[in-house]
Amino acid sequence: MTFINSMFTWFMKKRMHQIELFMKYPYEVQEEWFEQLISGAENTEWGRKYHYKSISNLNQFKERVPIQTYDTLKPYIERMLHGEQNVLWPSEIKWFAKSSGTTNDRSKFIPVSEEALEECHFKGGKDMLTLYCNNRPDARLFTGKSLTLGGSHQVSQLNTDTFFGDLSAVIMKNLPIWAEFYRTPDLDIALLENFEEKIEKMAFATKDVNVTGISGVPTWNILLFKRILEITGKSNLIEVWPNLELYFHGAVNFTPYREQFKKLIPNDEMYYLETYNATEGFFGIQDMEQPGEMLLMLDYGIFYEFLPLDQIGEENPKTLTLDEVELDKNYALIITTNAGLWRYMIGDTIRFTSLSPFRIQITGRTRHFINAFGEEVIVDNAERALDEACRQTGAIVTEYTAGPVYFSDNKAGGHEWIIEFEQKPAEFDRFVDLLDETLRRINSDYDAKRFKDMALVKPVVHMAPQGTFFKWMKQRGKIGGQHKVPRLANNREYVDSILQYMN
Helix, strand or coil: CHHHHHHHHHHHHCCHHHHHHHHHCHHHHHHHHHHHHHHHCCCCHHHHHCCHHHCCCHHHHHHHCCCECHHHHHHHHHHHHCCCCCCCCCCCCCEEEEECCCCCCCCEEEEECHHHHHHHHHHHHHHHHHHHHHHCCCCCHHHCEEEECCCCCCCEEEECCEEEECHHHHHHHCCCHHHHHCEECCHHHHCCCCHHHHHHHHHHHHCCCCEEEEEECHHHHHHHHHHHHHHHCCCCHHHHCCCCCEEEECCCCCHHHHHHHHHHCCCCCCEEEEEEEECCEEEEECCCCCCCCEEECCCCCEEEEEEEHHHCCCCCCCCECCCCCCECCEEEEEEEECCCCCCEEEEEEEEEEEECCEEEEEEEECCEEECCCCCCEEHHHHHHHHHHHHHHHCCEEEEEEEEEECCECCECEEEEEEEEEEECCCCHHHHHHHHHHHHHHHCHHHHHHHHHHCCECCCEEEEECCCHHHHHHHHCCCCCCCCCCCCECCCCHHHHHHHHHHC
């Protein structure tokens, strides 16, 4: 296994030269992909509608093609689901990733072309390993198996030619043989639709395997880990898997989970690598050991635009390209892809932490914020404030959500939080004060509204019993896979629903 590990490590590192090229020449790489995408789709129905053959530059593309959402592309996608081809993209599309967005209960079916699988999702998976092996020359990842806790929906068949499932399920069904060899457990367990049954069977199937790497959404991985420790009687995962060295994570901010993972995996050498692999495409990978930002991957068949948040909702919104973005400003991500998503707003917001090379952080969702009183609190603000409150009070947060408290009877408004703790704060009132104080320090709009309690009073915080969020998500049919607890909302939909559930 040592020889095989060395061979795979050498092979993965060969890709570093290409990564360094797009880091050095980002504008040229993006321009090349823009031209390829436009010319490749000029004879599709979409390409003919917007006269792609006569598009010679980006400004023409922006003028002709409006920014799209799932609702605007849905009529085209529904036809593709029924087998029509050459609608949004020229190559045959028979796979669709079922999205589990938290802002809308409606299922979304994202087309996955062969090019998107090969040039984006699989390439991203290999690049995760490439960057890890580059940063850890002594990595022994390939001496064992990689445990993947994937989607909660097995691949299903709409008709003889069309299949759908969670993105992770679609990827697993199409993995190359070498990747399947290093994955655990078997597909008949990994693709089980019943999430609780899957957790149980995965725990028994993997507890005696030499697991060296893990990937998945932290929320659901923690449930699996705890079940494995219950079954084995071990106190931590290193006692179960002594060669465990790497955890790939994404989909949610890792900060609220970091302390839980330190308890479950008490190994200072454990490597945590963040990825930005959405249903619509693979966008970013942490390329440095220090966490907190990801390299924007520029050669995956995706052309990027960035929409300033104050442009959202405008009649003719002005998007920016890489040469126009600025550090530490929030942008909505707009993508054009080799699966036929044209100027598609995926709903995530990001900010740039570096412009040479281009590195980003995910800051939230375009609909996940609280701005009922002009305070403009985004998910990034919330998680930085929670992190500080936890650090100073010894608390560990499992899950949380928050929403506004509206004005009533001449009373000021406020925010209401529901937080589930793995470890409760030593001083709960101090925790609330720190949460409020940190929000005031990092968000001037929030601070202005809190002045003398005139518009906003101190937040109300409820401690939810352990297991509350899991049971609530289960009741909504949203456990496993890429389902995520909605963090912030500009209405009381989630807060009222959970409070009612708790009562």
